[in-house]
Each structure stands twice: as C-alpha cells, then as structure tokens.
Amino acid sequence: MSILVNRETRLLVQGVTGHEGLFHTAQMLAYGTNVVAGVTPGRGGEWVLDGKVPVFDSARAAVEMTAANASVIFVPARFVADAIIEAADAGIQLVVCITEGVPVQDMMRVRTYLDQRSVRLVGPNCPGILTPGECKVGIIPGNIAIPGGVGVVSRSGTLTYEVLYALKLAGMGASTCVGIGGDPVNGTNFIDVLAMFEADPYTDEVVLIGEIGGSDEEKAADYIARFMTKPVVAFIAGQTAPPGKRMGHAGAIIEGGSGTAADKIAALHAAGVKLARHPEEIPGLLRH
Amino acid sequence: MKLHEYQSKQLFAHYGIPIPNGRVALNPQEARQIALELGGRAVVKAQVLVGGRGKAGGIRLARSPEEAETLTEQILSMRLKGLPVRRVLVDEAIGIVQEIYVGITNDRAAHCPVVMASAAGGVDIEEVARVTPEKIIKIWVNPLLGLLDYQAREIAVNLDLPKPLWSSFGKIVQGLWQVYLQNDATLAEINPLVITSDQRLMALDGKMIVDDNALFRHPDLEAMRDVDEDAPAEIQARAHGLAYIQLDGEIGCMVNGAGLAMATMDIIQLFGGHPANFLDIGGGAGAEKVAAAMRIILEDEHVRVVLINIFGGITRCDEVARGIIRAMAEVKPTVPMVVRLVGTNAAEGRQLLADAHMLTAETLAEAAEKAVQAAQGGAR
8 A cells, every 4th residue: 555646546647748758658557557648738639659548638628538636747847837737727636747947936836826725746856656566657667666664755866766776675665655856846845745654554664865955854854753653764865065056956955054964864863763874774774 | 047246236227126327347447437437436346156255355445437447457357266257347336324135035945935134234144144033024925926015015114214215115125026036036135225325225236046947938147147157067067968066076976866966976975985076967868968978077187986876767778878888989088987777778788888898886885885996996
C-alpha cells in the first residue's frame, strides 16, 4: 500500500504528445500505471502509443470522458501555470508537475489559487511519485525500486533515484517515493508528506532527502519531533556548496547565511533523526 | 540575474518612481560633462554588481565638474570585490532629511510576495532585520489581488511619514509593485528612498534581481545582463544550457541533477578530496552537451581528476558514454577519469568507456574513493 497514488489512480497526461510526455507515458504504461487520457490542445481526437491513450483538447473533456483523477504535467515551463489551474478546474484532485524552470511568480499565483481548493499539487521541478509495484506517475525509473515499508520523500531528482537504488541493493523496498521538487515555491512540502507517511499503515519508517536553501527541512525537523512516531533517516545535500550561488535548483541557494546544510543537519539531529553522511549509508541506518 | 543600479533606476522611473537626474559615464570626460549639466555638484557611483560600494570607496561626492572627472578616473581604475568598474553613474547631489528602506521580495515560506519597509533605511537592511527586527514593517501581498492601496497606506502610517507625503509614497510603492510584477523580479528594492530637504520622496539607489526562469518573457532584461559578474566558464556553461559553478578543489565533477551533483561534491569531501566545481548536465543531456561540459571542466587547470556520476533516468548512459568519448577525442585530457553510470542502458555505456580505458565504479562511495586516490597520487 501507499500514499497519493496506487492501482486505483486514473492518470491524465498533460503535454502527452510532446517528446518527453510521449516517452514517459510509454514508460508509465509499461510499469502498469493506468494512464487513461492525454491532453494536448488542438490534438483532440487522436490516439497515441498504438491506440492505447486517447488525446483530448482540454483537461475538462478528458475528465468527463475518462474519469481521470490525477494528472501529470510535461508541458513547457511557460505553459505550466495554465496547465495546473486547468487540471484543478477540471476537478483533478492530484496534480504532479515534472516541468522545471517555472517562473516563481507563476507558482505563487498557482499556489494561492490551489490553496482555496482541495487540490494537491506535487512539484514543479520534481521526478514525480512512485508506488513500487503499483503505480508510477512521473519519470522515476521503475526498475530501481521494489515494494516495501520505507516511505521516501525528497526535494531532489536523481539523488532520489540514488537512494531508492541503494535501498533496493540492500533488499529494502519503498511504500511510496514522493519527489516534492527543488523550487522555492511548490505545491507540497516535507511536512505534508511526513503526515501522510505517519498515517499510512504500510509505511514503517521514512527517509527524508533535503538540500540547502529555504527552511523546509528545519520545519520538517520540528514536525518530526512533535508528531512522528515512525523513525526517520535523513540526508542533506550541499554541505560543500558556497553561499550565494544557485546550485542548479532554483531552491538550492544559501541566502544570507540561512538555509545551510549545517543548520538543517543540526535541526534534524535534535529531532532524533539519524543523518546519513552520504546516500549509500541510508540503508544501514534503517531498522530493517 | 542582478541588474545594475542605473538599470534598476531607469526601470523605476518608467513606473513613475522619482529618481535623481543623472546619466551613465564610461570615462572621466563624460562624467565631467554630466556634472556640468547637473550644475556642478554630483555623486559619482561605481556600477558594479556587489554590495558595499560606498564603504569600498566606489561612491564619492564631487563638488565640481573637475572633481567629478578626477573621481571618475579613480573609480574606473578600481576593482570592487574582484569585479572591474566599467562605468559610473553620475547623479545630481540631493539634500537628504531622512532615509527609508522599501523592498519587495518573494517569501518562499508564505508562497507570496512580501513588501518590507523600514524608517532606518540607507544602511545594511539585513543588519537592521537581525538586530532590531521590530523596525522592519512587513506586508504580505496576495499574488492574485496585487498590492492594495490600503496596504501601501498602512506602510506609510507605520513609517511615521508626514501626512503630506502619504500620497506620493503610495504611488512609489505601487510603482515598485509594478516593477516587481511586470519584470518577474525576485527582488525590487529602493534603499534609500529619501525625504529630500524640499520635502519630496526620491529613490536614490535601487537594486533588482530578476528570476532567471522568467527571462524567456523578458528579452529586454536579458539584454541588460552584465557578463563581468560571472566567471568565463560559467558564461560558457550557460550558453550550453549547463549549470556550472567553479570551486577551488582538484576533483572535477560531472553529474546529472543538482541534488546528486551536490551529494557527489559532499562525498568527495567526505573521502578527503575537494570538488573543483558544481556541474549539472541536466536531464536528457545528449552527447554534445556532455562534450561541452567536459571541455569546461578540463579548462580549470586545478583539476587533477574528473569524476563522472550519471544516474540514468531520462538520461541514457550509452549516450553519455558516447559524449564522453567524443569529448576525449577533442580535448585529449591528460587527467584520469573515474566514471560511474547507473540506470538506462548502463551496461552498454560502461562497456564503451571500458574500451576507452577509463576507470569505472559500481557505487558512489567507490567512485569518490577512486577519484580521491587518483587526485592524490596521480600526476597530470
């Protein structure tokens, strides 16, 4: 079992006819994800991937015809804000945005709009969500994780793969892996996912992968200390990063002395979290 | 992307914010001419994208056009925090009664813009925020509504501004809001906003940072970029769509993904080495991009070994391997390489690299260890 996505998920792909969208839709189908529809304005009526996925002109039409209940977004950054709100207005409950490079002011407007409704956004600039053996929404390679009891939440992309793979090599599986994305303003934060893992009977322990910038890890530490009964292991990337420089992710920048790896590690340590010095140390710190 | 003071102030003026008369000078003669037009007395200000220009002697008052010329000559020969001064702003000298701070930035935790103001402007606002946070007024803006007039009034009241200035203050803050909004700024700041000796408000200094992710819709702002700010390799990297930051270690890194790149730098340090750079080749990086990345890394003469860590997701390892081999053929590196490829088509990728006589590693720890060993033992 899992959080957010499972066998019941009926997935809509926004930007399904694009290069990335098409490639990853094929990957998701191959994994067993129930991809019920795609959206590309102007391409409604077509079918893609050997007739497996119908394309609609709008999210609303796709939801009406296929009862899609989750959406994954691959559209270019300049169209992301529109696509997220279109999905929300069509009644989609879970929107996962893979696209990176979304202007932060767009995301502030989107987030403010979504906060007035009961729509969960994951991302943008994230690898998506994987419930091993059941459902893959996004771009996490399916073959690097096996089902199990470890909940994984991460701000990173490929670093998350590294951790899932290390768990698999140690014979440990994941309940669900959620990539929340590396942008300064996103839809879902660590605390949201920690609360879901704490409530999920199939998650026994949690791995949190953070990085420099912002104060999400510090807030997560506070939440863990007060509300989490399940053990948490963490890794924070960016201990050698110089301040004031943007480390690829828009979020990964140390601003004015705050958001350093040392601060985050200290806060998590004080909350009883075990800290890994590098990703491959994580399996050894879990309970087994 | 940071904008210069003169660029920021030109934008401010466009949105109705009063700024001093003045122009940019590229040489002392121009500065003299501008000072003459301004009536003799002028402020000469170095245009460099660093803070603390005043303390470093980059902002000087000239009492005559001749002095403006001399001071400009001095300032143009300076380097401020390592950056050359290529131009100065020559502004009219303004009589100041009070200095105020007003800035708009993104509050990432609150997911919305925040307007900050303080009656203690003109000095280091971070210092004010740290020592006396109660002196900073903060107003959060609903991004769907924009800054409301009552919010601007509230700031004026809390700043204890004289009533006759409330109206012009409101217009200035609304102007700054439009500057922030319409230019996708992550920071739009007036410091100081002064009350002049004839009881007017004027933006004496300005600073703007524009969201790099939004530059696609602001070609006018992209054209204002000052390339002096970045190391040449960083500019070259940006042209290839790579994120590169030069550091001072000896182990060059090429990694896909920002988080994994940082983790790779960290593990190098953990094993006793020092990363020479941060380099994220991004997702779906093809052979050409990888070759460009390799050239950039090898241009750093401190690099004694290159560690390549690619976790294939979108990225195909055989394509990466071909890129590495093509780059090798072009660059003919004399340093050893340690390569770790995991994921899509990893076996094919590793085989290609093994045929090209490169060190390979199974785990991240093994890769880091081999790289550190090679850096410590290996000659170039």
